[in-house]
Amino acid sequence: MTPETLARLTALRHELHQHPEISGEEVQTAARVAGLLQDYQADEVLTGIGGHGVAAIYDSGVEGPTVGIRCELDALPIEELTGAAYASQVLGKGHLCGHDGHMTMVLGVAEALAAERPKRGRVVLIFQPAEETGKGGPAYRADPAFARIAPDYVFSLHNLPGLARGAVELCNGPANCASRGMRVRLAGKTSHAAAPQDGLSPAAAMARLMPALTGLGQGRALDADYALTTLTHAELGEATFGIAPGRGELWVTLRTVSDARMAQLVNDAEALVREVAEDERLEVEITYDDVFEACTNHEDAVNILAHAATEAAAPLHRTDLPQRFSEDFGQFGKGAKAAMFWLGAGEDHPQLHNPDYDFPDDVIPVGTGIFLSAVRSLVG
Template sequence: MTPETLARLTALRHELHQYPEVSGQEEKTAARIAELLSQYRPEEIVTGIGGHGVAAVFDSGEEGPSVGIRCELDALPIQEVSDAPYVSRVPGKGHLCGHDGHMTIVLGVAEELARQRPTRGRIVLIFQPAEETGKGALAYRADPKFRNVATDYVFSLHNLPGLALGGVELCTGPANCASRGMRVVLKGKTSHAAAPQDGLSPAKAMARLMPALAGLGPGGELDSEYALTTLTHAELGERTFGVAPGFGELWVTLRTVSDGRMARLVADAEALVRQHAEADGLGVEITYDDVFDACTNDPDAVEILAAACRVQGVPLRLSEKPQKFSEDFGQFAKGAKAAMFWLGAGEEHPQLHNPDYDFPDDLIAVGADIFLTAARQLTG
């Protein structure tokens, strides 16, 4: 990548950074991406996939493998704290996970493909919405438009604070944990605070459930039995001194290495909730959100990425452990040989989702070169 190209892409990343849109609301981001892609003259640009998803198809016209390269469109509902001149201009929202950088990397691939098309098969650039909620990849693949842009292989990346800048971590098999948000609503009956005995308070059941649910998932080694339950929110009654509470709500994140272990954890957690609710005569409602299946890297796809790192001289660390973070990229592995690699954002870099996080521009060329080298192993 020439210095001029990198400077142009960096400026583009800063533009995207200033106008973040959260999951499901990426309309303007998607339109800008489609506009930028048009200058690279792909054979086809498909929009509105699974919401605001975009795909650009670079087709050789010859028989051969179809290769996908995926990034994400969405930002986070977090107020950015930064002195950068390109700080978010949208109050309460920010690209604090680096998806602005991921998009820019894939646009860098598009620029190289405009100069040199694949010689066989095709390369499909995937701009996926709503990764942060776990809904985007599922909706993208479920959309009838997806059939025309489905691929045999698909690669993705995520930047990783704590890993040396520009280095790569890669593993075969389990790559990202499954997770889901469990919302528990306990239903009783309010009463005057002077006569709590005339109501039905969920307070005691909530007090028992919080440590009990935590005990189901103590964390530990990232093996097949790994389970982590994290209490993220609790609410009891109204904010008043005159009313004894009649409802309670708990939000708990469940996390496991595999989907099978998740199914067992869900069953155990639901049974525990119902047991404590019934013991106190409470009604109960359990719902789920932010559902992420486990993400598994295909061995063949991993070897292609590893070879690309070696060709580019990128430091590579092969790992036997998945990341605790969840990723909806695992949905793409249900129809293709898929693998995600982790690209180091720096050992002392602010963590993902921190208010002072910012994507390192030094990763733009590294990520684009790895993706392009991996895809050309298959398509020439």
């Protein structure tokens, strides 16, 4: 990548960074991306996929595989505190996971494809909405338009603080944990605080459930039996001194390496909640949000990325351990050979979702180069 190209892509990344849109609201980001893809001479640009998703098709007209490169459009509902000159201009929202950088690298692929078309098959650039909530991947893949672009191979990346800047981490098999947010609502009956015995408080049930639920999954080794339950929120009654509480709510994040282990953990957690609620004579409602299936890398796709990382002269670390956090990229591995690699943001870089996180611009050539090498290996 020439210094001029890097400067241009960096300026684009800063522009995207200044205008973050959270999951489900990516209207202007999608419009900006679609316009750039038109400028980069895509044969076809599709919009409105699975919400505000975008796809660009570069078709050689010659029989061959369809290669997908996927990135994310959405930002986070977190106030940015980087102090950067190009910091978010939207109060309470920021690109604090690096999706602005991911988009920029895929747009760098588009710029290269405009100059040199695939020799066979097709390249499809996938810009997915709502990754942060886990809703975007399933919605994108379920959209009727996806049948027109369904890839045979699909690649993605995520930047990774804690890994040396510009280095690559890659694993076979499980790549990201399954996770889901479990919301438990307990209902009893309020009473005057002077007569709590005439009501039915969820306090005792919550006191039992908080340690019991977290006890179902202690984390430990990232093997097939890995399970982690994290209490993230608890609320009891109203903020007043005059009312004995009649309602309670617990939010717990469930996390496992596999979908099968997740099903077991869900069954165990629900059985526990219902048993305690029955003991305490409470009504109970259990719902789920932010549901992510496990993400699994295909061996063939991993080998292509490993070769691409070598071509890009990126230090490569192979591992058998998945990341603990979740990704809805696993949706694209249904029907395709899919793999995600991790691109180092720096060993001392602020963590993802921190208010002082910012994507490191100097890794743009590495990610773009790896994607382009993978594309070349499959479609010339």
